[in-house]
Amino acid sequence: MDASIIERIEKIVGKDGYSVSIADRYTYGFDASIFHNTPDIVIQPKSTEEVSEIMKIANENLIPIVPRGAGTGLCGSAVPIKGGIVLDMSKMNKVIEVSVGDLWVDVQAGCIYNALNAELAKYGFFFPCSPGSAEAATIGGMVAANASGMKAVKYGATRDFVLGLTFVKADGEIVRAGTKTIKDSSGYQLARLLCGSEGTLGVITEITLMLTTKPKTSASLLASFKTVYDAGRCVSAIMAHPLIPASCELMDKVSINAVNKSQGNPLPDCEALIILEADGEPEQVDRDLKTMEEIAKSIGALTVTPTYDKKQIAAWTSARKSVMTSLSQLKPGFTSVSLADDMAVPISKIPDAVTAYQQISDKYRVTVATYGHAADGNLHTKMLLDPLDKDEWDRGVAAVTEIFDKTIELGGTVTGEHGVGISKALDFQKERASVLSSIRAIKKAMDPNNILNPGKLEQWEGPILRNLRYPCKEYM
Numbered sequence: 226m227d228a229s230i231i232e233r234i235e236k237i238v239g240k241d242g243y244s245v246s247i248a249d250r251y252t253y254g255f256d257a258s259i260f261h262n263t264p265d266i267v268i269q270p271k272s273t274e275e276v277s278e279i280m281k282i283a284n285e286n287l288i289p290i291v292p293r294g295a296g297t298g299l300c301g302s303a304v305p306i307k308g309g310i311v312l313d314m315s316k317m318n319k320v321i322e323v324s325v326g327d328l329w330v331d332v333q334a335g336c337i338y339n340a341l342n343a344e345l346a347k348y349g350f351f352f353p354c355s356p357g358s359a360e361a362a363t364i365g366g367m368v369a370a371n372a373s374g375m376k377a378v379k380y381g382a383t384r385d386f387v388l389g390l391t392f393v394k395a396d397g398e399i400v401r402a403g404t405k406t407i408k409d410s411s412g413y414q415l416a417r418l419l420c421g422s423e424g425t426l427g428v429i430t431e432i433t434l435m436l437t438t439k440p441k442t443s444a445s446l447l448a449s450f451k452t453v454y455d456a457g458r459c460v461s462a463i464m465a466h467p468l469i470p471a472s473c474e475l476m477d478k479v480s481i482n483a484v485n486k487s488q489g490n491p492l493p494d495c496e497a498l499i500i501l502e503a504d505g506e507p508e509q510v511d512r513d514l515k516t517m518e519e520i521a522k523s524i525g526a527l528t529v530t531p532t533y534d535k536k537q538i539a540a541w542t543s544a545r546k547s548v549m550t551s552l553s554q555l556k557p558g559f560t561s562v563s564l565a566d567d568m569a570v571p572i573s574k575i576p577d578a579v580t581a582y583q584q585i586s587d588k589y590r591v592t593v594a595t596y597g598h599a600a601d602g603n604l605h606t607k608m609l610l611d612p613l614d615k616d617e618w619d620r621g622v623a624a625v626t627e628i629f630d631k632t633i634e635l636g637g638t639v640t641g642e643h644g645v646g647i648s649k650a651l652d653f654q655k656e657r658a659s660v661l662s663s664i665r666a667i668k669k670a671m672d673p674n675n676i677l678n679p680g681k682l683e684q685w686e687g688p689i690l691r692n693l694r695y696p697c698k699e700y701m
């Protein structure tokens with residue numbers, strides 16, 4: 226990067242506020258996806274005003290700029306595929322103000338999910354989206370990805386809590402969108418537009434989130450099944466009862482085996498299982514747990530284990546959260562990769578989707594673990610492959626294309642919570658063909674010089690497999 230530009234950046238953020246060292250730049254070329262590319266500079270702003278000044282420099286000099294929270298994204302959305310600036314928001318990490326009476330909290334974008342909830346717990350509230358990455362993910366990253374997690378079925382996704390936000394446009398203009406009121410019908414909902422924008426429309430610096438009260442108590446139930454189809458049927462039957470669980474995690478045989486092998490058998494040995502959670506007032510939780518038990522038995526569950534024991538619940542939750550890492554330990558030299566990792570289908574289509582994903586993995590001879598937040602229709606398929614073998618990648622991508630096609634055919638979407646980034650860009654373009662021209666028009670209006678996270682989503686061209694983080698020479 227030109228020395229005069231670095232000099233200007235240093236004047237804004239100080240000597241400690243940026244790095245051009247190769248070690249830092251290389252490290253910031255990763256997120257939690259399969260991709261990598263080294264940026265030219267990493268900048269850590271401390272205020273909205275500093276972000277604004279940096280944006281002016283980037284816009285003037287046509288330098289790509291990629292906002293970054295904690296880099297836990299799984300689809301490459303924070304990988305600086307065109308080089309340029311990585312804008313690390315981790316120094317803007319404060320809870321600014323909690324207004325209990327008005328039901329909102331103001332946070333800086335780099336505030337970590339668990340840190341926010343630790344603060345809200347003091348007042349009896351919580352922000353319930355619960356991503357698996359809660360220890361690290363930032364609220365800005367969650368808004369930009371419209372992230373959610375285990376509790377979305379009952380409480381909703383990040384988008385549903387955003388009352389307003391401050392963001393910086395590509396030209397450096399600071400915009401305050403939305404309100405601090407629970408209701409707002411004042412024209413275009415610009416704050417909502419930034420939800421799921423993946424750093425392509427502006428840099429979010431502050432967010433106002435709506436508060437939700439913490440439930441008094443909770444309990445869980447684990448049911449095991451003869452087939453993954455039955456597990457899926459049980460999820461649909463519970464929802465149609467109607468009963469909305471606080472969470473509902475489904476795991477197939479591959480996921481269960483992987484976890485049992487690496488974590489010392491915390492789960493029953495079966496073809497498929499679901500772990501359900503009920504929360505709320507004690508009497509309600511009791512009633513829901515009984516209803517869930519009856520429904521699971523009526524579907525033919527092999528075992529049904531309800532519990533209030535916090536240790537048991539924590540062990541199941543931890544087992545479920547360890548699928549991704551456990552999978553990587555299943556076969557020496559193989560690793561679990563995120564290609565088709567968070568499709569969502571209408572809830573009633575869960576049995577069809579999980580069955581189809583298994584058939585597709587058999588057809589392409591790839592090991593696929595299917596698991597996820599099934600009650601909101603959101604399923605993960607992590608693929609186990611040898612990342613140095615081109616043939617493995619080729620079969621993996623062929624399987625993924627078919628998984629996405631099946632998902633769209635069932636009326637679903639290629640991404641329910643992680644976002645599009647790179648890995649889902651081509652299939653997103655297929656799925657959302659009818660809105661692509663509108664998306665391009667919005668992007669052009671907000672970022673005419675195309676400096677904000679360029680080359681992703683609707684702009685991705687060519688095959689998905691390039692810039693892999695693994696030394697598979699054909700795809701590096």
Ligand SMILES: Cc1cc2nc3c(=O)[nH]c(=O)nc-3n(C[C@H](O)[C@H](O)[C@H](O)COP(=O)(O)OP(=O)(O)OC[C@H]3O[C@@H](n4cnc5c(N)ncnc54)[C@H](O)[C@@H]3O)c2cc1C
Nearest residue numbers: 294295296297298302357363365366369372373423424429
């Ligand atoms: C183990 C593990 C479990 C996970 N479980 C879940 C889960 O259950 N549910 C789920 O939804 N996701 C999950 N994820 C994915 C990921 O954690 C979420 O997408 C999360 O929201 C990313 O937050 P982040 O701060 O790491 O953002 P990053 O990965 O740094 O960035 C994500 C996107 O947001 C943009 N961005 C970041 N900050 C800003 C900002 N301030 N302004 C504008 N754009 C910005 C980036 O440019 C990028 O496009 C998981 C990831 C891992 C590694």
